[in-house]
Amino acid sequence: MSDVSDWWSTDIIDMAPGQIRLRGHPIEELIGAVSFPQMIWLMTRGGVPSEAEATLFEAALVAAVDHGPQAPSIAAARMAVTCGLSLNGAMASAVNMLDDVHGGAGEQAVELYHRIGSADAPLAEILEEWRAEHGQFIPGFGHRFHKPVDPRAPRLLGLVDAAAEDGTVSGRFAAIARGIEGALAGEKGKPVPVNIDGATAVIFAELGFPAPLARGLFCLSRSVGILSHAYEQQQQGGRNKGPTPPGYRWTYTGPNPIDD
Template sequence: MSDVSDWWRTAIIDMEPGRITFRGRPVQELIGNVSFVEMIWLMVRPDPPAAGQAALLEAALVAAVDHGPQAPSIAAARMAATCGIGLNNAMATGLNMLGDVHGGAGQQAVELYHRADTAETPLGEVLEDWIAEHGPILPGFGHRFHMPADPRAPRLLDLVDRAAAQGVCDGRFARIGRDIEAEIARRKARPVPMNIDGATAVIFAELGFAPPLARGLFCLSRSVGILAHAWEQTQQGGRNKGPTPPGYRWTYDGPPEG
């Protein structure tokens, strides 16, 4: 039996008929006493959050729930809903759009912040090394839609500053983020403000979440918007809606007919 019972090993949950515990805490003691954000933390990390830490994590999750049908993940979920599939399928369609390019900048920004935090070289050299490895786009800065600035980032950074003043976090990743922002502005001779990915990455780094968890947490947050849009589209109806109205056609650049 040990070969069978040890096939899967987990420190997250233990249960038997009539008993469920999460990291040693009975589920009935968690229900009604622990917030959903605190439960997320408890599931992915063994250390329970302090009240200020949970509030900061919640702020990051609230900020990233949605960015409208222009976001590929939201558009895909809405198109999927018009194909007659269920909400869970539509949600999975949208979530599966989240990867390195769409949805991955938060993880990449945390990795960049960590590199800057541990580097023995000046920040400018850290950025040059990053650009040499990953290309010219620095994750977490600038936005193709929100110009001159992403309205979510300053609010999140303000909350980090307040949390640091209260001892909830030490604020060093907020300083690193701002230093990178200043260095980019110096190089380009114009502001390139921190965006939502850079600001939530500051929070995830301040709270001690590993970079891959930054992406997972973003997916949790964005799944709320994906659910909302899939449900709204289901209520609106429509069948087999593509990315553009039927009267518009794509550009054909193949060989001529005949």
């Protein structure tokens, strides 16, 4: 039997008839005793966070739940429903769009913050190295829609500042993010404020989440908005809705027929 039982190994769950233990905690002791954010923390990292840590963590999850039907993942969920997919199918279609470009900036920002925090080099040099490796885009700063400021970011950073004052977090990564803001403003000659990705990345980094988990946590958060929009579209009805109303057409750039 060891060939079978050792095929998978996990520290996450131990289960037998009548028994479920998650990270060593009986499920019946967790139900009603821990919040959902605390449960996410327990499952992904082990250990139960303090109330103060869980409150800050929850704020990041709340902040990123939705950004409207113009967000590609939300639009995909709504279109999927009009094509006949169930809610779970629509959610899967949407979450699969959350990758490096749409959904990856938080993970990238955590990576950048850690690089800056561990490097013995000027900030400008680190940003130049980052751009050489990843392109000109600095993840977590500026926003194509919210100008001059993403309204979610100042609130989140304010909560980090309060958590740093009471000793819940160090505030080190918030300082790094603000340093990047200053550097980018100096380069551009105008403010380039931290956005939702940069602010939630500050929280995830402050709380000790590794960068890859930052993307997964964003997917969990945004899944709430995805589910909401998919269900709303299900109630509204509609069939085979595309990305634009039928009266609008795309720009054709191919060859034209040659008249005889």
